[in-house]
Each structure stands twice: as structure tokens, then as C-alpha cells.
Amino acid sequence: MSAPSPAPIPASPLSLRPDGPVEIVPGIHWIGALDPGLRSFDVIMKTANGTTYNAYAVRGTDGVAVIDTVDRACAAEFLARLEAVARYDEITVLVLNHLEPDHTGAVHELLRRAPQAHVLVSPRGMQILRALLGDEADRYRISAVKTGDSIPLGGRSLRFFTTPNVHWPDTQCTWVEEDGILFTCDLFGSHYCDGRLFDDLVGDFRFCFEYYYDRLMRPFRSFVAAALDLIEPLDIAVIAPSHGPILRTRPRDYLRQYRRLTSPRFADAAGTDRSLLIFYVSAHGATGQMARAIEAGAAEEPGVRVSLFDLEGGEIAPFIDLIEGADGIVLGTPTINGDAVRTIWDLLVTLGDVETRGKLGAAFGSYGWSGEAVRLVEARLQALKMRLPEPGLRVKFHPNEADLDEARAFGVRLAQHLTGRAQPREIDFADLAAR
Amino acid sequence: MDKATLTFTDVSITVNVPTGTRIIEMSEKVGSGITYGCREGECGTCLTHVIEGGENLSEPSALELRVLSENLAGKDDRLACQCRVLGGAVKVRPGG
Numbered sequence: 001m002s003a004p005s006p007a008p009i010p011a012s013p014l015s016l017r018p019d020g021p022v023e024i025v026p027g028i029h030w031i032g033a034l035d036p037g038l039r040s041f042d043v044i045m046k047t048a049n050g051t052t053y054n055a056y057a058v059r060g061t062d063g064v065a066v067i068d069t070v071d072r073a074c075a076a077e078f079l080a081r082l083e084a085v086a087r088y089d090e091i092t093v094l095v096l097n098h099l100e101p102d103h104t105g106a107v108h109e110l111l112r113r114a115p116q117a118h119v120l121v122s123p124r125g126m127q128i129l130r131a132l133l134g135d136e137a138d139r140y141r142i143s144a145v146k147t148g149d150s151i152p153l154g155g156r157s158l159r160f161f162t163t164p165n166v167h168w169p170d171t172q173c174t175w176v177e178e179d180g181i182l183f184t185c186d187l188f189g190s191h192y193c194d195g196r197l198f199d200d201l202v203g204d205f206r207f208c209f210e211y212y213y214d215r216l217m218r219p220f221r222s223f224v225a226a227a228l229d230l231i232e233p234l235d236i237a238v239i240a241p242s243h244g245p246i247l248r249t250r251p252r253d254y255l256r257q258y259r260r261l262t263s264p265r266f267a268d269a270a271g272t273d274r275s276l277l278i279f280y281v282s283a284h285g286a287t288g289q290m291a292r293a294i295e296a297g298a299a300e301e302p303g304v305r306v307s308l309f310d311l312e313g314g315e316i317a318p319f320i321d322l323i324e325g326a327d328g329i330v331l332g333t334p335t336i337n338g339d340a341v342r343t344i345w346d347l348l349v350t351l352g353d354v355e356t357r358g359k360l361g362a363a364f365g366s367y368g369w370s371g372e373a374v375r376l377v378e379a380r381l382q383a384l385k386m387r388l389p390e391p392g393l394r395v396k397f398h399p400n401e402a403d404l405d406e407a408r409a410f411g412v413r414l415a416q417h418l419t420g421r422a423q424p425r426e427i428d429f430a431d432l433a434a435r
Numbered sequence: 436m437d438k439a440t441l442t443f444t445d446v447s448i449t450v451n452v453p454t455g456t457r458i459i460e461m462s463e464k465v466g467s468g469i470t471y472g473c474r475e476g477e478c479g480t481c482l483t484h485v486i487e488g489g490e491n492l493s494e495p496s497a498l499e500l501r502v503l504s505e506n507l508a509g510k511d512d513r514l515a516c517q518c519r520v521l522g523g524a525v526k527v528r529p530g531g
Binding site: 146 | 440445446447448449450451452453456461463464465466467468470477479502504505506507529
């Protein structure tokens with residue numbers, strides 16, 4: 001006698017797929033796709049709940065606008081939902097708020113079926129769209145839109161807000177004023193797949209909302225703040241992002257949450273002082289000696305608060321929070337096996353999680369044979385778009401008194417670059433050849 | 436060789452350069468926050484604000500004009516990978 005078959009597992013709401021399009025308000029529908037099985041997004045995020053690719057259809061009396069599409073693997077699901085709310089010959093506008101592949105995977109097929117659609121992207125989206133469409137670009141009507149531009153649909157209109165670098169250069173938001181619906185693409189998104197779609201119906205997605213900000217938006221904190229400046233005055237009833245729940249319950253709470261997330265993690269304890277952080281790793285004490293001399297020199301400059309940390313004594317994450325609010329960082333590492341030490345690299349890699357553009361950076365360290373570490377650290381700091389006004393300081397073996405004097409002077413000059421009191425220097429082209 | 440000066444205010448350095456030098460050739464070497472991306476005038480990463488001496492820079496190409504426009508650049512912004520210093524004094528800082 002065979003064992004009885006196990007009872008079927010009831011479908012989870014995560015896997016319940018809406019049969020067709022989902023109405024947000026009459027005439028405006030969600031026509032996206034669900035991807036509950038996704039467990040890693042863009043290699044940089046875990047997605048325990050999968051994700052959704054949200055696209056929308058907005059009907060006016062003169063035509064239909066499609067806002068964003070979906071990942072290529074979900075194109076059929078998207079097109080089926082679109083066909084349930086509009087004929088292809090009714091589509092007058094295709095808005096692409098952002099051109100990453102997970103939102104443009106159905107663009108080719110949609111334009112083949114609706115070649116009359118006027119494609120609208122942000123100014124920075126133009127070059128990506130040309131690359132995406134290749135030779136097909138000439139077949140379609142394509143325009144750039146920016147803040148202040150609007151397109152009538154008949155009874156409804158689309159207004160555009162250029163909100164660059166949240167989290168790609170091309171990002172923008174689209175606003176339907178008549179219904180108070182703001183289509184934000186990745187802004188306000190969550191990787192959270194739940195077929196019930198709306199924030200008041202889905203499961204607890206709060207950590208996904210903040211995790212998404214941390215991984216995708218945090219490195220662009222000032223741009224997110226600028227985007228909030230643009231959209232906060234709107235009378236928003238619904239925030240319709242391109243991933244995760246549609247936010248219709250107290251949408252201003254989500255705006256406030258983003259404001260909080262864009263604020264520095266630590267209150268500004270330095271007041272009006274500029275903040276300079278020195279981190280070091282020292283194998284035999286030599287780089288540590290240099291660090292303390294640099295600290296002493298920088299502390300001589302009024303208006304600069306200097307802090308010194310032995311990197312091996314702490315966790316990386318709180319240091320990253322501290323750096324996010326600092327004006328400058330100085331990193332000290334010995335050269336071991338021709339490289340900076342692993343702890344320094346751990347910090348440098350993680351710095352990509354926060355906004356570093358424009359901060360002051362510098363490197364220093366002791367070495368025995370070749371001293372490559374300082375240059376390698378400087379290259380990484382430049383890649384993080386920091387300014388490096390002082391060439392790195394290297395000392396062979398332990399620093400002597402003259403070396404320590406130079407380290408103190410190095411600290412003074414770095415601090416002066418923060419206060420605007422640095423002495424202007426003039427150098428010749430030929431002197432830079434060796435750099 | 437004709438000379439010009441190129442000042443990067445974010446690192447307080449003036450470089451005496453041969454005429455014809457591209458800004459990006461110097462900005463990396465002096466540690467300026469004017470950084471590069473594609474180096475081909477496409478990505479706009481090296482957007483540079485010209486504080487003084489814009490008249491001493493080469494005229495923007497059609498490609499540079501298009502990228503500046505698509506990046507909503509101001510009238511005093513240029514791409515460091517595209518424009519050359521032709522003489523005199525030029526003063527710049529990172530744009531964007």
C-alpha cells in the first residue's frame with residue numbers, strides 16, 4: 001500500500017499572480033510582472049521575497065501612455081496585461097523613467113507592436129536609449145523631456161520631473177496631477193514580491209524598503225535629497241514605483257522616511273568645524289607613528305575636528321557611517337606583499353556604499369621594499385571621485401624625527417585644504433610626468 | 436613650445452602646461468575631483484565647471500555639445516576629456 005500523497009501546499013500570497021491588470025484608479029492600471037523566485041538582484045542585493053517589475057498604463061481620452069516596461073524574461077506577462085487594457089494602436093506615449101534592463105526588457109517588442117508611440121526619456125536617457133535600440137532608433141519618434149515639460153493625454157496629462165542619479169544618471173519621475181499619482185521608477189522601490197500589490201494589503205515589507213534604499217540609493221544621497229526637494233510640494237495620493245508595493249497609504253510618510261534616510265547617520269557633533277578622519281593599520285608601529293603625527297599637525301588648524309582610528313580595532317560599518325558625514329579621510333597602510341593590507345581594502349570597497357564625491361582624501365604609510373600601497377589607495381580614492389590635493393606620504397621603515405616633522409606638516413596642509421587656507425601651489429607640467 | 440596655465444581650485448594647484456593639453460590629462464595627475472569615465476565624450480562623468488578663461492579653451496565639438504546638452508550642463512561647463520587649453524590662463528573645478 002503506497003503512502004498517501006501529501007496535501008498540496010496552499011499558494012502563498014507571494015505567488016498569487018493577479019489574473020490581469022490591476023486598477024489603481026479608473027483608467028490607470030498596473031500592468032507589470034511578478035518574479036517571486038528571484039534571490040539576488042544586480043548581484044548586489046539579496047531578495048528573499050523576490051521582486052516585481054511594475055509598469056503602468058494611463059488612459060486619456062486621446063490615447064494611452066505606457067510607463068516603463070519589465071525585465072525581458074517577464075515580457076509576455078507584461079504584454080498580456082497591457083493587451084487587457086489597451087489596443088496597441090491606442091498607445092500614443094511610452095515613458096521610460098529609467099533605462100536599466102529590468103525596466104526596458106519589453107521595449108523592443110512593444111515598439112514593434114506600437115511603432116507610433118512617442119518615446120519619452122530624460123535628457124540623460126537619450127544616449128542609453130540610442131544604445132538600447134541601436135539601428136532601430138531611427139524608426140521611432142524619440143524625445144527628451146525635463147522638469148516642467150508635460151504631455152496631454154486628453155483629460156489627463158503627464159508632467160515630468162528630472163531627478164538624475166537616483167540611482168542612474170537617466171532617472172526621472174512622471175506625475176499625473178489629475179489623480180495625484182507619481183511614477184517614481186526605482187525611487188521608493190522595494191524588492192518585495194506580493195501579488196496583493198498595494199502597501200495596505202501586502203506583508204511586512206518595511207525592511208525591504210530600507211534595505212533597498214541602503215543598497216541602491218544611499219551612494220547618491222545628495223541626489224535623492226534634491227529629488228525630494230522637487231517632489232515634496234506635490235499633493236501625492238499614490239507613489240507608484242517600479243519595484244515592490246504601490247504606496248497609497250499615507251504616501252507622505254514614505255517621503256518623510258526617505259528624508260530621514262538621506263540625513264547623516266550621526267548628528268553633526270562638530271558644529272561648524274570641518275571633520276577629518278584618520279584611519280590606519282600598522283604592522284610594527286611605524287604607520288601608527290605617522291598617523292599620530294598627521295593627527296597632531298591637522299589638529300593645529302583651527303576649525304578642523306580631527307579623529308584618529310586604529311582600523312583593526314573596529315567594525316567597518318560604523319566607520320562607513322562616520323565617513324558619510326565627514327569632509328575628509330586619510331588612510332594609512334603599510335605595504336605588505338606589494339599591496340595595501342586587507343583591512344584597508346575592506347574599508348575602501350565598502351566606501352562604495354556611501355557618497356564620497358568631492359570629499360578630501362589622502363594616503364600614507366610605511367614600507368620596507370617597494371611601498372606600492374599608498375599609490376594603490378590613492379587610485380581607489382580617486383575612483384571614488386574624491387579630491388586628493390596632497391600626494392601620499394611614504395616612509396621607509398620607521399619614521400625618524402624629520403619624517404615625523406614632514407608627517408605633521410602633511411597633516412597641517414590637509415586640514416588647510418578643508419578650511420580653504422591651503423597655500424596655492426604652482427607646478428610645471430614636467431614635474432607631473434613622474435606621478 | 437607655447438605655454439598656458441591651468442588652475443584646479445579644488446586642490447589649489449596651478450599647472451604650467453603646453454598649449455593643446457586636455458584638462459583630463461592634468462586633472463588626474465594633480466588629484467582633482469574632476470574624474471573620468473569613458474574618456475570618449477559620451478558619459479559626462481568629467482563634467483567641468485570653467486571659472487575663468489573659457490575663451491582660452493578649444494571650441495566644443497558637435498559630440499561635446501550634445502553630451503553637455505543631455506547632461507543639462509550650464510553655459511560655463513565643459514567636458515574635461517574633450518576640450519584643450521589653447522593658451523592664457525584657465526581656472527576650473529569639478530562640475531555637476
